[in-house]
Amino acid sequence: MGVSINSTITWVGKVDWELRRFHGEEYSTHRGSSYNSYLVRDEKTVLIETVWTPFAKEFVNNLQQEIDLKNIDYIIANHGESDHSGALPELMRLIPDTPIYCTVNAVKSLKGQYHQEWNFRVVKSGDRLNIGTKELIFIEAPMLHWPDSMFCYLTVDNTLFSTDAFGQHFATELMFNDLVDQSELFQECIKYYANILTPFSALVDKKIKEFVSLNLPLDMICTSHGVVWRDNPLQIVTKYLEWAASYQENQITIIYDTMWDGTRKMAEAIAKGITGADRDVVVKVFNASRADKNDIITEVFKSKAILVGSPTINRGILSAVAAILEEIRGLGFRNKKAAAFGAYGWSGESVKMISERLKEGGFTLVNDGLKLLWNPDQQGLDDCVTFGGDLARISMFP
Numbered sequence: 001m002g003v004s005i006n007s008t009i010t011w012v013g014k015v016d017w018e019l020r021r022f023h024g025e026e027y028s029t030h031r032g033s034s035y036n037s038y039l040v041r042d043e044k045t046v047l048i049e050t051v052w053t054p055f056a057k058e059f060v061n062n063l064q065q066e067i068d069l070k071n072i073d074y075i076i077a078n079h080g081e082s083d084h085s086g087a088l089p090e091l092m093r094l095i096p097d098t099p100i101y102c103t104v105n106a107v108k109s110l111k112g113q114y115h116q117e118w119n120f121r122v123v124k125s126g127d128r129l130n131i132g133t134k135e136l137i138f139i140e141a142p143m144l145h146w147p148d149s150m151f152c153y154l155t156v157d158n159t160l161f162s163t164d165a166f167g168q169h170f171a172t173e174l175m176f177n178d179l180v181d182q183s184e185l186f187q188e189c190i191k192y193y194a195n196i197l198t199p200f201s202a203l204v205d206k207k208i209k210e211f212v213s214l215n216l217p218l219d220m221i222c223t224s225h226g227v228v229w230r231d232n233p234l235q236i237v238t239k240y241l242e243w244a245a246s247y248q249e250n251q252i253t254i255i256y257d258t259m260w261d262g263t264r265k266m267a268e269a270i271a272k273g274i275t276g277a278d279r280d281v282v283v284k285v286f287n288a289s290r291a292d293k294n295d296i297i298t299e300v301f302k303s304k305a306i307l308v309g310s311p312t313i314n315r316g317i318l319s320a321v322a323a324i325l326e327e328i329r330g331l332g333f334r335n336k337k338a339a340a341f342g343a344y345g346w347s348g349e350s351v352k353m354i355s356e357r358l359k360e361g362g363f364t365l366v367n368d369g370l371k372l373l374w375n376p377d378q379q380g381l382d383d384c385v386t387f388g389g390d391l392a393r394i395s396m397f398p
């Protein structure tokens with residue numbers, strides 16, 4: 001049922017405690033998620049966003065207990081992706097003439113997905129919708145994270161409805177940012193940014209600065225996933241500005257896969273070498289075929305340097321390493337160093353191949369990598385320690 005956010009805004013979304021995979025199988029959601037939908041009641045009543053398709057009937061049933069659907073004057077579709085628009089077909093069957101306010105690109109995405117000629121009202125940045133004593137101001141936010149994305153701002157309540165931005169996949173019944181476990185919340189926030197918003201960091205920075213230049217007071221951010229930011233909402237905006245600025249912590253991450261343990265032994269010896277050279281740096285080591293892909297990406301996001309290792313197989317690299325390298329390439333990380341390593345028995349192409357992929361992904365290669373024939377002996381392990389130490393020393397300086 002609905003949850004009161006304040007005297008004007010009621011949350012009418014869905015908390016999805018069961019969700020463990022999002023975007024098909026692409027994104028792990030260890031803590032579930034929520035699809036946030038809001039009713040804004042003034043002289044006019046506005047519904048902002050809906051929920052994901054599997055919950056469409058449940059959503060409309062609950063909404064009918066909250067309000068006579070005929071009393072919804074306007075619908076706002078801030079973003080067309082189906083986790084927010086998925087209940088529109090069910091809802092629009094019952095109130096087919098209700099205007100849907102959205103961007104010109106959202107008309108394309110909504111028509112493309114649902115093949116319906118709904119009563120679309122295209123809005124642009126700066127357009128306003130009077131709802132009685134208050135107004136909604138629309139702010140286009142293309143590529144945060146789809147071309148169709150926009151924010152809307154409710155005057156008097158000083159509330160920004162920010163669609164996916166500032167959100168996180170985090171199921172909670174507590175609703176507000178100040179009530180939940182802060183380490184869990186920020187872990188999900190940074191994971192969301194790292195895995196979804198990294199490629200659009202320049203636009204994140206620009207959009208936040210544009211919003212700040214509007215001088216609109218900000219008391220609350222209602223995102224489309226996770227908590228409502230009511231306690232110091234600027235804290236997540238500040239975090240986004242930090243994350244958008246080629247973010248890094250004092251961390252080096254090692255990612256590898258292994259067939260007969262040679263490359264694993266190399267990874268562990270390299271980790272020792274890093275720590276031996278710099279006691280302050282955080283070193284994290286992941287087997288790409290066993291660790292969660294999105295968690296690894298979050299650690300890459302936090303790192304100032306990464307090492308990627310694979311043995312050679314079929315003149316190439318192991319599939320789990322190839323998959324994470326493809327993910328890393330697409331996200332377009334900036335301002336990070338990298339190097340490759342791997343054990344081999346015969347032809348030994350893996351290190352060169354990984355180096356090329358890291359370079360394509362925008363990483364600065366610090367050397368040509370380290371390859372060891374067969375399983376590393378003591379001399380090989382010593383070479384790995386030296387290799388790790390060298391990388392740590394190079395990475396001490398930006």
Ligand code: FEO
Nearest residue numbers: 079081083164224
């Ligand atoms: Fe939560 Fe881009 O949808």
